[in-house]
Amino acid sequence: MFMGEYSHSIDAKGRLIMPAKLREQLGNTFVITRGLDGCLFVYTDEEWKIKEEKFREIPLTKKEARTFARFFFAGAAQLEIDKQGRVLIPSTLREHASLDKEVVLVGVLDRVEIWDKKRWEDTNTYSEDEMDEIAEKMAELGIGI
Numbered sequence: 001m002f003m004g005e006y007s008h009s010i011d012a013k014g015r016l017i018m019p020a021k022l023r024e025q026l027g028n029t030f031v032i033t034r035g036l037d038g039c040l041f042v043y044t045d046e047e048w049k050i051k052e053e054k055f056r057e058i059p060l061t062k063k064e065a066r067t068f069a070r071f072f073f074a075g076a077a078q079l080e081i082d083k084q085g086r087v088l089i090p091s092t093l094r095e096h097a098s099l100d101k102e103v104v105l106v107g108v109l110d111r112v113e114i115w116d117k118k119r120w121e122d123t124n125t126y127s128e129d130e131m132d133e134i135a136e137k138m139a140e141l142g143i144g145i
Contacts, residue, residue: 004106010089017084017085022107026081030043041112
């Protein structure tokens, strides 16, 4: 399970140093793709295979499934960590997430999300009342804290 928040930067060539804690869990190779909310999703090779299998089960007759599969899989790339602990994030993915210099890596259960630092701060600023309302909705889904 991934968790935690890590601030890092991307160099001029588009390379990102993966935090050691995340590298341990991701392994030497992993898959990165376009995520939701303007970030990137990073999956272990094993978790990626699970996602692939789930998508194979969806009938091609469902237009939304075809559309989402294109979004999710066409943007995917398998990355390998170099000897310095860095990965080169493809330019199309950097553009999708508006990654320039400062980024935040966030562990979220089965994946790591990579966010532009400013977008992360803007997206994840909630008042106490907003968080209470979200917590109530999560409880309705059977997820209580």
